Amino acid sequence: MSRSATTIEIDRPPVIRSGPLRWLKENLFSTWYNTLLTVGSLAIALLLAVLFGHWALTEAHWAVIPANLKLLFVGTYPLDQLWRIWATLYMVALFLGFSGGLHRGLILQIALMVAAATVLLALLPFAWATRLWILATALSTLVGFGLGRLTRQSRTSRWLEISLWLLSFPLTLVLLKGGLFLPVVGEAHNVGGWNKWGFMLNLLGAVVGITLSLPIGILLALGRRSSLPAVRLVSTLYIELIRGVPLITLLFMASNMLPLLVPTTFRPDIVIRAMMTITAFSAAYMAENVRGGLQAIPQGQFEAAYAVGLGRMLTTLLIVLPQALRAVIPAIVGQLISLFKDTTLFGFIAILELLGMVDSVLGNLQWRGTIFELYIFIGFIFWIFCYSLSYISRRIEKNLGVGER
């Protein structure tokens, strides 16, 4: 009696029971046609799964994948030079770990993801030597992380970080292709140019395309909104021309028409041309994505920036672009993902990237009729990379959500 007088009854929100059975009933079997649809699609899914499972387990020759793994991933890259590819991977892993150690947060998550992926990879039935090569990637990440943690207080480590990442591009090129102190791969080993490097070309094309098309796209987007009519006209013309033409057409032009126009001595080789084309193509779309973000910035932001004395340049760099880019991260990542997948079109201009390597594999009599196995594997590889990208983009969005309006 006295208790009810002194304690205050707290109304709790009603607990909604959501057992699995109830969920099933509500979502899958609520009406007779819903039930019909559920049963029907289940039956179809089951049938497909059984058919695929049967094929995958009894008929498929999965041996084609491990037997051609080297060919698919690095193409004709000479075996005795493979350490150069590993070295490139270790370098990137080291820098990633270093950045992760300096900043923690998202970069560290990415570094850890990469490290975890390599450890998982090493669990697959590779030769022991290969496993060691793979695991060394995770080790580099760790070393980088340790270095980053140790030096995170010092100012120079930030500068070091930026210079390292900038250096990573020429370093990658020298390591993979040769130059400076390393022999040039194609010439010294008599295996032809770098247009037969398999999946490595997809990765290189994507990384080059992504890092170049973003800044070019930003400049084009700013140019399209410039107060100078000439700049505006050129930017608009470029964007609309490129967007009006399919990528494959541009690639054919770069591969067939350019040789007619430019003398041999000034002509970049086919891989460079392909990379330039995909960058130019992607930049136009990037520009439109960025422009969408620019349009979303309220006039008051410009006015506040001008009022505290910032000029146009600083206002753009410090106030407008950071907000605009944040707003369009999903669109930008979507663009990057499609750029990555578009690198498979290189196959049409005599560049043997991952997809192009399929023909080489099938050319071997031993592997005739394994086309499904190969395509499923390739699809799986692309899926892993693209899914990781969109996962990272979701993390970025979430991280930046702090303090947004």
Added chain:
Amino acid sequence: MGEPMIIAEDVHKWFGDFHALRGINMTVEHGEVVVICGPSGSGKSTFIRTINRLEEHQRGRIVVDGIELSHDLKNIEAIRREIGMVFQQFNLFPHLSVLQNVTLAPIWVRKWKKSKAEKIARALLERVGIPEQADKFPGQLSGGQQQRVAIARALAMQPKIMLFDEPTSALDPEMIKEVLDVIVELAESGMTMVVVTHEMGFARQAADRMIFFDEGQIVEIGTPEHFFTDPQHDRTKLFLSQILQK
């Protein structure tokens, strides 16, 4: 006293065919607090924004701290450094923390060291009463707190003049006082200020002079006593009766 801080002579402004400012003549002395009021659409914002050239005037002359406003970009940026402005909608930078909002311009425009800028910024946040919010983002603050950050951001450039365009109009009633208190304190510290506001209590307390705007013109200028007790013009009387009723 010497030369006035702000001189406006026959200032005109058109938006297309619309004649928004029709010959504004006024001066603001060093350390003077001028309050501008008038009906909505009378050109108060347009005028106050011509002073730091967020709007360009098309005829007449505006001289701020001895520099005449012209098309010369260097000139404009030099003048904007000396004028702080506070907007009705705060216009804080949502992607930067409170501290970064306040230190941005001192670091990039005045080229101060980060440590110096942060020290001064923290002192300013203390002055406007929100030292504990330094590391939050604008979106996490109340309207009153945001407007006080905006005031601190403007003061961080150590301006000679402060412009306020209806600084409390977008605020919930219970937050108006906390912002007005800051502005009054600033007025008492001797800052040269032009304030567009309908807060008549504030005007009575802080204004050295009142200006009444209507249809792009100055209808009446005077001290607050004169303005509230003995307005000369019918339109001023009507406006005052409407606004004081509320």
